[in-house]
Amino acid sequence: MVQATVHPPEAILLGFAAAVRAAGVKVTADRSGSFVDAVSRLNMDNRSNVFWAGRATLCAAPEDLDAYQRTFEAWFAPAHTGAAPPQGAATTVRAAALDDADAGGEGGAEREALRAMASQKELLRHRDIATLDSAERALLNQMFSELAVKIPTRRGRRPQPASKGSIDRVRTLRQQLRRGGEPGPLRHAKAPRKPRRTVWLIDVSGSMAPYADSLLRLAHRVVQQAPHNVEVFTLGTRLTRVTPALKLPDADDALAQAGRTVPDWSGGTRLCEALRAFNDRWGQRAVARSAVVVVASDGWERGDAALLGRQAERLHHVARRVIWANPHRGKDGYEPVQQGIRAVLPHVDHFVAGHSLTSFEELLGVIGNA
Numbered sequence: 001m002v003q004a005t006v007h008p009p010e011a012i013l014l015g016f017a018a019a020v021r022a023a024g025v026k027v028t029a030d031r032s033g034s035f036v037d038a039v040s041r042l043n044m045d046n047r048s049n050v051f052w053a054g055r056a057t058l059c060a061a062p063e064d065l066d067a068y069q070r071t072f073e074a075w076f077a078p079a080h081t082g083a084a085p086p087q088g089a090a091t092t093v094r095a096a097a098l099d100d101a102d103a104g105g106e107g108g109a110e111r112e113a114l115r116a117m118a119s120q121k122e123l124l125r126h127r128d129i130a131t132l133d134s135a136e137r138a139l140l141n142q143m144f145s146e147l148a149v150k151i152p153t154r155r156g157r158r159p160q161p162a163s164k165g166s167i168d169r170v171r172t173l174r175q176q177l178r179r180g181g182e183p184g185p186l187r188h189a190k191a192p193r194k195p196r197r198t199v200w201l202i203d204v205s206g207s208m209a210p211y212a213d214s215l216l217r218l219a220h221r222v223v224q225q226a227p228h229n230v231e232v233f234t235l236g237t238r239l240t241r242v243t244p245a246l247k248l249p250d251a252d253d254a255l256a257q258a259g260r261t262v263p264d265w266s267g268g269t270r271l272c273e274a275l276r277a278f279n280d281r282w283g284q285r286a287v288a289r290s291a292v293v294v295v296a297s298d299g300w301e302r303g304d305a306a307l308l309g310r311q312a313e314r315l316h317h318v319a320r321r322v323i324w325a326n327p328h329r330g331k332d333g334y335e336p337v338q339q340g341i342r343a344v345l346p347h348v349d350h351f352v353a354g355h356s357l358t359s360f361e362e363l364l365g366v367i368g369n370a
Helices: 009-022 029-040 047-058 062-075 089-101 105-126 134-146 169-178 206-225 251-261 271-281 305-318 339-347 357-368
Strands: 153-155 160-162 188-190 193-195 198-203 230-235 239-241 292-296 321-326 350-353
Touching: 009 029, 009 047, 009 062, 009 105, 029 047, 029 105, 029 357, 047 062, 105 134, 105 357, 134 206, 134 251, 134 357, 198 206, 198 271, 206 230, 206 251, 206 292, 206 357, 230 271, 239 271, 271 305, 292 357, 305 321, 305 339, 321 339, 321 357, 350 357
Parallel strands: 198 230, 198 292, 292 321, 321 350
Antiparallel strands: 153 193, 160 188, 230 239
């Protein structure tokens, strides 16, 4: 007798989301992650909970409801009914997914383990970091090494010989003189692309405590890719430079060293004063000039928001781009109503989310194209 395989709940739910997509509903990866997250907060043993969680997260239009209903009945058909599930794409996808895992033998068990790990990683990519437990955070920390980092570039000043580009008049003329004035091929030159400096300002105050560790891991990942072109500072009750600590190759060692360097970790916040200190000491000393500046903060400011806006304006005048990553930006229903955020938004080039690994990938894309 062949023993039935027990599928992880995440694999079942993600497989159902894939089946709904195969049935014609435009299910994105974000919707799949929201569906799994919604069910995790309910009782999966309750069929009604799963149905309504999926309908609320996977369906975007009234015309999606019929396809969703048919797929749900096929995927989660009660065993005691004995009724055959409807024919169609949903049944085919479900059968293919389960038959592959139930192939038997060590190979099937290995594929099942890999599928479970892959589904768990896919789920974690979309989860809000603040909601993860210690085990999930440990797995998420390992996934930072998979992030693709693209360093922004600038145009160099000295053109170099190239097969195409602008005509290099000096080289062309010199070679013509060597030929005794005889005409010859034109020589071309092209300005090289060089790495542009990137500056990270990471809020480590109490309100940012659930995200500060992951944001510093993200900055560590970038520092490892371009150690001579990245500067990292923390913002709290004061400004602290942690670039030397983040140059350590191991992420855990780097964060431990940064934690010993930062005296105000998870403390109060003086965002305006910290930005003023950065502008006064580093902004006018070419660290921020023509650089891509990333500010990771929720914008919580207890002082005068107008003063915070002036410091953001000063920063915007010297930087190439100012990118503000707010962990609350990616949450449903968020509106930038805080006075601090409203004060800095006119001086920000990109206002992005910063609450999950997926949002970190999008942030790195914005930085690379700045």
